[in-house]
Amino acid sequence: MTLSLTINGKTHEVRSDxxxxxxxxxxxxxxxxxxxxxxxxxxxxACAVLVxxxxxxxxxxxxxxxDTKEITTIEGISGTEIGRAVQDAxxxxxxxxxxxxxxGLVVATTALLSRTPAPDDDxxxxxxxxxxxxxxxxPRVLRAVARASNR
Amino acid sequence: MPLRVTPxxxxxxxxxxxxxxxxxxxxxxxxITFEGDRLLIHTGKVDIGQRISTALIQITHEELTxxxxxxxxxxxxxxxxxxxxxxxxxxxxxxxxxxxRSAAITLREHMIMMAVARxxxxxxxxxxxxxxxxxxxxxxxxxxxxxxxxxxxxxxxDQGHLPAHRAQNDLPRPxxxxxxxxxxxxxTYVHDLEWPDMVHARVIxxxxxxxxxxxxxxxxxxxxxxxxxxxIRDGSFLALAGTKEWPVIKAAxxxxxxxxxxxxxxxxxxxxxxxxxxxxxxxxxxxDGTPTSKPIPxxxxxxxxxxxxxxxxxxxxxxxxxxxxAHWTGEKLKLHSHxxxxxxxxxxxADSLGLALEQVxxxxxxxxxxxxxxxxxxxxxxxxxxxxxxxxxPVLLKWSREDEHAWEPFASAMAVExxxxxxxxxxxxxxxxVFSDTHRGRPRPGPNRTGPARLLANHFRADPIGPIAxxxxxGKHAGMHRNLEPVYAFAxxxxxxxxxxxxxxxxxxxxxxGAAANIFALESFMDELARGQSIPPFEFRRAHxxxxxxxxxxxxxxxxxxxxxxxxxxxxxxxxxAQYKNKMTRVGISVELDVxxxxxxxxxxxxxxADAGRVIDADGLTAQLEGGFLQAASWTLYEQATWDQGGIQxxxxxxxxxxxxxxxxxxxxxxxxxxxxxxxxxxxxxxxxAIAAIxxxxxxxxxxxxxxxxxxxxxxxxxxxxE
Numbered sequence: 093m094t095l096s097l098t099i100n101g102k103t104h105e106v107r108s109d110x111x112x113x114x115x116x117x118x119x120x121x122x123x124x125x126x127x128x129x130x131x132x133x134x135x136x137x138a139c140a141v142l143v144x145x146x147x148x149x150x151x152x153x154x155x156x157x158x159d160t161k162e163i164t165t166i167e168g169i170s171g172t173e174i175g176r177a178v179q180d181a182x183x184x185x186x187x188x189x190x191x192x193x194x195x196g197l198v199v200a201t202t203a204l205l206s207r208t209p210a211p212d213d214d215x216x217x218x219x220x221x222x223x224x225x226x227x228x229x230x231p232r233v234l235r236a237v238a239r240a241s242n243r
Numbered sequence: 244m245p246l247r248v249t250p251x252x253x254x255x256x257x258x259x260x261x262x263x264x265x266x267x268x269x270x271x272x273x274x275i276t277f278e279g280d281r282l283l284i285h286t287g288k289v290d291i292g293q294r295i296s297t298a299l300i301q302i303t304h305e306e307l308t309x310x311x312x313x314x315x316x317x318x319x320x321x322x323x324x325x326x327x328x329x330x331x332x333x334x335x336x337x338x339x340x341x342x343x344r345s346a347a348i349t350l351r352e353h354m355i356m357m358a359v360a361r362x363x364x365x366x367x368x369x370x371x372x373x374x375x376x377x378x379x380x381x382x383x384x385x386x387x388x389x390x391x392x393x394x395x396x397x398x399x400x401d402q403g404h405l406p407a408h409r410a411q412n413d414l415p416r417p418x419x420x421x422x423x424x425x426x427x428x429x430x431t432y433v434h435d436l437e438w439p440d441m442v443h444a445r446v447i448x449x450x451x452x453x454x455x456x457x458x459x460x461x462x463x464x465x466x467x468x469x470x471x472x473x474x475i476r477d478g479s480f481l482a483l484a485g486t487k488e489w490p491v492i493k494a495a496x497x498x499x500x501x502x503x504x505x506x507x508x509x510x511x512x513x514x515x516x517x518x519x520x521x522x523x524x525x526x527x528x529x530x531d532g533t534p535t536s537k538p539i540p541x542x543x544x545x546x547x548x549x550x551x552x553x554x555x556x557x558x559x560x561x562x563x564x565x566x567x568x569a570h571w572t573g574e575k576l577k578l579h580s581h582x583x584x585x586x587x588x589x590x591x592x593a594d595s596l597g598l599a600l601e602q603v604x605x606x607x608x609x610x611x612x613x614x615x616x617x618x619x620x621x622x623x624x625x626x627x628x629x630x631x632x633x634x635x636x637p638v639l640l641k642w643s644r645e646d647e648h649a650w651e652p653f654a655s656a657m658a659v660e661x662x663x664x665x666x667x668x669x670x671x672x673x674x675x676x677v678f679s680d681t682h683r684g685r686p687r688p689g690p691n692r693t694g695p696a697r698l699l700a701n702h703f704r705a706d707p708i709g710p711i712a713x714x715x716x717x718g719k720h721a722g723m724h725r726n727l728e729p730v731y732a733f734a735x736x737x738x739x740x741x742x743x744x745x746x747x748x749x750x751x752x753x754x755x756x757g758a759a760a761n762i763f764a765l766e767s768f769m770d771e772l773a774r775g776q777s778i779p780p781f782e783f784r785r786a787h788x789x790x791x792x793x794x795x796x797x798x799x800x801x802x803x804x805x806x807x808x809x810x811x812x813x814x815x816x817x818x819x820x821a822q823y824k825n826k827m828t829r830v831g832i833s834v835e836l837d838v839x840x841x842x843x844x845x846x847x848x849x850x851x852x853a854d855a856g857r858v859i860d861a862d863g864l865t866a867q868l869e870g871g872f873l874q875a876a877s878w879t880l881y882e883q884a885t886w887d888q889g890g891i892q893x894x895x896x897x898x899x900x901x902x903x904x905x906x907x908x909x910x911x912x913x914x915x916x917x918x919x920x921x922x923x924x925x926x927x928x929x930x931x932x933a934i935a936a937i938x939x940x941x942x943x944x945x946x947x948x949x950x951x952x953x954x955x956x957x958x959x960x961x962x963x964x965x966e
Contacts, residue, residue, distance in 0.1 A: 108489070126428020126433040130562050130611075131644040135896040137561060166428030179426040184416070186862050190292030191425030192562045192611035198426055216627055220904040224896065226562045226815040227292050227612040228870030230907040 095159050099124070100168025110156035115139050118165060126195050128164035130224065135236040137223030141165050147203035147219070166195035174240075175202045179238035182233070189227035194223045196223050201237050210242045259479040260400065265342040268325040271353075271398050274346035275303070281315045283308070284343060286727070287318050287327030288335040289583060292612040293926050294863035295335045296420035299425035301860050302340050304417065306347035309374035311417040322590045329584035329685060331615070331752060333827060333924025336859060341920060342400070349401040354390045358602060361385075365794045377413040395960025407617050422608075433581050433608040434566045436639060441568070442473070442627045444484040444640040446493035447502060448650065449703070451890035452749065454504040455479045456703075463501035467494055473499065475527075478705030482629050484638060492643075509888035512748045516553055516951075518656040519678035524741035525715055531726040533719045534740050534824065542737060543672050546662035548772060552764035553951040555883035556653040558893075559753055560901060563611035565644040565651070569630035576603045576630065578622035581610025587687035588620050590625055595701055595708065614874065615753035616685050618642055621699040621887070624686075628700055642811030648899055649891035650699065653884055654753035655680045657723060658747070668776050669786055670734040677757060678743055679723035681713035684751030690714075698825045699749075711747065715742045720824040723757035726931065729765055731787035749884065754874065755927045758823060761932025763938065763952070766819035769940040771948065780818050780939070792854050793822065793829055795915060799830035800852040803951075805911070806934060808846070810943070813837050817939025819932035826930035828855040832872070834908070834936040838944045842879055842956035842963075845938070846908035851929060853912065856920035865912045868929045872910060875930035877902035879937050882954050 095106045099122065108117045113132070118124045118141070122157045130138030132151045139151040140189040142164035169175035178201045197220065204211055208210070211219070216237055225233065264287070268274065271745040272695045276283045284303055297317045300409060304311045317324065326341060355366050358376050362383050370375050375383045424430035431768040449456065456479035464474055472485040483498050485491040568579040577597060582588045585605040593603045610619060626640035642650070665674040686697040693699050696709025700800035716722035725742045753759075774785035788794055810816055814837040821827040835848040851868050858864060865955050881900045885892040893899035938949050947963050 105548070108487075112489045116487075119435075120316055120488050124428075125437070126429075128563065129434070130431075130564075131896060133644060133895055135644075136562060153424045170427070174473065182426045183422055183507030185773075186419050186866060188295070188419070188422055188425050189866060190562070190609070190612035191430055192423065192432065194425045217905050224562060224903065226614070226874070226901070228558060229866065230873060230902075231869050231910045232866065233737065234904075234907065 095155060097155070097158060097162045097163060097175070098161070100165060101171065107157060108155060110153045113152055114141070114150040114155050114158055115127070116148065124165050124167050128192055130196055137196045137200065138193055140199040140223070141205055142199055145203060145206055147200045152176055166199060169198055169202055170203070172206070173203050178202045178205065178236070178240045181236040185232050185236040186237060187229055187232040187236040189229050193223060193225045197225070197233055201240060246328025253803070255505045258563065260521060263324060264327050264338040265345060265400060266401060268342065269399050270396070271346045271350050271394070271400055272396050272398070273325055275350060277388055282309050282315060283317045284314065284328050285317045285324055286339045286343065286694045287319060287325040287586070287608045288330045288339040289585070290420065290609060293335070293337070293585060294419060294860060295330070297417055298340060299861040300334050300420060302344050306344060307351055307374060309387060313374070313622050315506045316420070320587065321585050321603070321605045321901065326586045329587060331583060333823065333926045333928070335925050336922050340859065345402050345404060348404045348687060349398070350394070351832065353394060355386055357390050357393060358385055384501045394539050400513065403784045408604045416860065419863070425710065425756040430565065431608070433568060433579055433610055433679050434641060436565060436568045436579060436608065438568070438570070441637040442486055442489040442633065443491045443640055444482050444486040444626065444638050445491055445643070446625055446640070447481040447483065447495055447499045448646060448648065448695070449479060449504050450506060451510050452702070453507050453510060455507070456481060456502060457505045458636065459498070459795070460501035461490040467498060470494070473633060475629050480623065480628065484633065486630055489950055496906045510886055510890060512888045513747065515556065515656045515746060516631060516658060518746055519656065521676070521678070521741055521746070524678060524933060526534050527715065527717070527740040529724050529738035531719070532724070532915055534715065534717045534724060535630060535847060536928050539739055540737065542674055542736070543660065543664065545664045546672060546674055546817050547664060548769055548775070549660070549877040550664040550771065550950060552659045552760065552767060553663070554657045554760040554878070555881045555952060556656045556748055556750070556762070556901065557612045557878055558648060558652055558653055559752065560899065561611050561617045561647060564644055564647040565622035566641040567623040567626035568637060568639045568641065569623070570625035570637040571630040571634050573634050574602065576627055578605045578623055578627060579608045580605055581591035581608060581617060582623055583613065584687065587685065590688045591686035591698060592624055594688070595624065595695040595698060596627065596631065606613060615654070615703055616652055616751035618647050619684050624698040625700050625811055642779040645894045649896045651808070652684045652749045652751035655682055655723065657749040657757065657760040659760050661764055662767045663768070663772060664906060665772065665776065668778055670731070670733045670772065671856070673729060673733040674737040674740040675727055675729070675761070676741060677723050677727050677761060678741040679757065680743055680746045680750045681711055681716070682722045682750065682752050683716050683755040684749060684756070685947055712744050713796040715740070722758070724820065725756045725824060726758035726761040728825060730793070730825050732789055733787065741853045748884070754871070755930050758927065758931045759875065759878070759934060762819070762821045763934040766821065766935030767938045767948070767950065770935070770942065776818060792917070793820065794821065796829045796831045796852050796854050799913060799915065800833055800850060803850045803852070804833050807835070810835065811837070813839070813944060815940040815942065817936045817941070817943055819935035819939060823928040823931070827923040828853055828925040830868070830932050832929065834937040834940045835935070836937065836940045836944065838941060842959040843955060844941065846876060846906055849908050849910045851910065852881050852915065853911045853925060853928060854915040854917060855923050855925045855928070857918050858914055858916045859922050860915060863926050867926045868912050869910050871926065872933045873902060873907065875933035876937060878930070879952050880906070881952055882956070883953055915946070
């Protein structure tokens with residue numbers, strides 16, 4: 093059985109078993125290594141991708157659940173103006189240390205700002221709290237979110 | 244910005260650790276080479292998210308003015324990179340940075356003399372801008388890169404030059420190395436390596452560290468092998484490999500279910516804080532920050548203020564589980580690893596496998612932030628074991644989240660007992676005793692095959708090596724006694740290190756080593772004593788400090804605090820001060836927080852004032868101070884490893900919670916730049932005072948003195964009930 097996935101605007105026929113979590117299809121079958129695995133338990137947010145514009149964790153849910161959905165990974169995030177603005181803001185604010193959480197945070201911020209161009213602090217906290225950063229880059233990430241939003 | 248070239252400088256900085264790297268690698272070419280018009284920096288220090296790459300590029304740019312876009316860091320690989328030991332102790336800027344700056348200054352002056360020889364004039368008449376030498380009043384222009392072929396390969400680095408003068412903030416800053424790729428998802432971590440014909444591997448772990456593998460259900464083994472998986476067993480070390488990652492994970496779970504483990508007596512379920520006492524300890528009197536064999540005098544009976552502070556076992560908890568790629572060609576073992584010490588790891592692996600040093604080559608590839616000795620070295624060796632069993636096949640071995648939480652070497656649990664005698668509003672006599680297992684568990688060569696004995700998999704092999712008891716670390720401000728010596732001038736001090744072994748868990752170095760608990764203790768105690776004397780906390784500290792730069796940090800922090808609004812009910816403010824190892828970065832921190840009815844702590848505001856000497860990468864330094872603060876806040880409020888007889892219980896981010904975006908305060912960092920002072924590392928400077936400032940703010944808010952991390956709502960309620 094093959095599944096058809098739409099990723100970063102392109103359609104892919106996928107041969108992985110349908111029970112394979114999406115992230116392994118992205119990384120191993122399609123070579124999109126930008127999405128990071130941190131826990132495989134939906135606890136750390138490193139693996140977030142956009143699914144129909146929402147930030148969704150990709151490390152547990154089976155790939156078959158994403159059939160016919162529009163998926164955007166970090167590699168495709170610059171396809172929108174908001175995505176580019178978020179990447180640029182992370183760059184300008186040096187919003188990373190080791191960078192392993194960065195892809196997930198850029199994805200989450202893009203989802204947030206696409207929905208709410210000028211989010212308040214509570215909305216930002218809510219959007220980012222599923223994401224762990226162990227280096228303590230949080231203040232910079234928050235500054236990057238502020239820079240990218242219309243505030 | 245043009246750089247005025249000065250004639251030979253005068254000796255500076257000098258006597259200190261900074262020369263370690265340069266003494267071992269004495270030529271310019273050991274540190275700087277060119278490829279075409281690009282400059283290549285050679286370093287043995289690895290970038291673990293602390294931005295050493297960015298700082299080294301900045302240093303080279305400052306001295307040679309070559310645009311940073313044309314400066315690269317060479318791959319850090321054994322046999323090629325300078326052997327700078329382990330990237331730890333906040334020494335990278337001091338050691339590698341010093342070596343590189345000296346090499347760059349020597350190279351610059353050498354090339355100016357070449358220009359003088361060719362075109363005349365005085366050295367001082369040549370100006371260096373954007374990597375081009377020009378002679379004022381003429382149109383002589385020479386690219387540095389054009390001179391390079393004529394620089395002899397054996398020019399030694401001339402040590403002891405003053406770095407070029409620069410005004411503050413007048414230099415453009417390089418973009419953080421790698422950041423552009425990180426935001427695009429294009430930065431390569433070791434986890435992302437993909438080689439032709441590569442297999443993925445997982446290790447099947449025992450329920451706990453003292454279990455042994457009795458048997459595996461043979462039918463499962465046959466089925467898995469028939470399905471194309473390789474099963475590698477060496478005693479109780481068990482791994483599985485196959486071509487696709489997810490099927491490997493599923494197969495490893497199956498294989499795990501087919502294992503019959505002998506659990507032995509299980510993990511010791513004792514209370515580690517009870518075990519941290521002088522009865523079973525190796526004891527050392529600490530003098531001048533250094534453990535000695537001198538007899539330990541009885542404690543002064545007049546020390547009537549006493550308090551004991553404790554930290555539980557905690558984990559590094561790297562965001563990415565450890566990983567490594569190994570390839571055994573039949574003659575050479577090539578390992579790609581995020582180890583912080585590629586040379587000591589190479590030596591330990593070669594010894595473990597009976598290979599010559601030249602047969603093992605390790606290349607550093609970034610992992611996620613590690614904050615000390617996490618699982619990197621162990622995963623590297625495990626990848627090697629699997630690769631040796633599959634000659635010719637590259638093996639990418641990854642730990643799971645559970646592996647990382649349960650099997651990385653923990654940060655040692657600690658206790659610190661303080662006592663003091665007051666006189667005239669000052670501390671007259673002071674005693675500090677620290678209790679802990681080792682903080683030194685990294686694999687590196689030593690007696691009784693220390694290196695192999697500290698690699699986890701060797702404990703489980705059919706022919707096991709280790710674990711072995713660790714010899715006490717007798718270095719100055721090393722291990723558990725880092726910052727045990729107070730930075731304050733107390734008339735009489737009595738300092739004792741107590742090494743307690745035979746505790747439940749394997750331990751090793753985590754950010755700050757003993758300094759985190761020692762500064763938590765000392766700075767909480769200072770707060771208690773100051774309050775007892777009704778002396779303001781800044782004034783009480785100043786009364787015991789002579790160092791003008793320490794006083795400068797406190798003055799700036801006090802100025803900032805004086806501008807803050809008064810605290811509301813249920814809120815509090817606490818301050819703390821420390822100088823890492825009493826010789827590196829000086830940091831003062833003020834924290835404001837509130838404690839709600841459910842005893843939850845919400846961090847509101849943090850002010851960090853730091854003096855790290857000459858500032859090289861201000862943004863990187865600030866990032867380290869902020870990051871150190873937040874990691875320490877996470878230790879303080881949330882983190883503790885838990886276990887019972889059956890094994891480690893804290894195995895994920897639910898059972899081992901850490902700080903998240905919902906408790907990040909506003910953080911303001913102020914750097915006091917001292918352009919003529921040596922640059923010192925700051926990666927470990929802020930955590931100690933951060934912990935104490937939070938503890939002191941909790942007391943300010945609640946009158947509850949928290950002396951054991953973490954300050955969970957349960958712990959706060961229990962402490963309140965006990966008082």
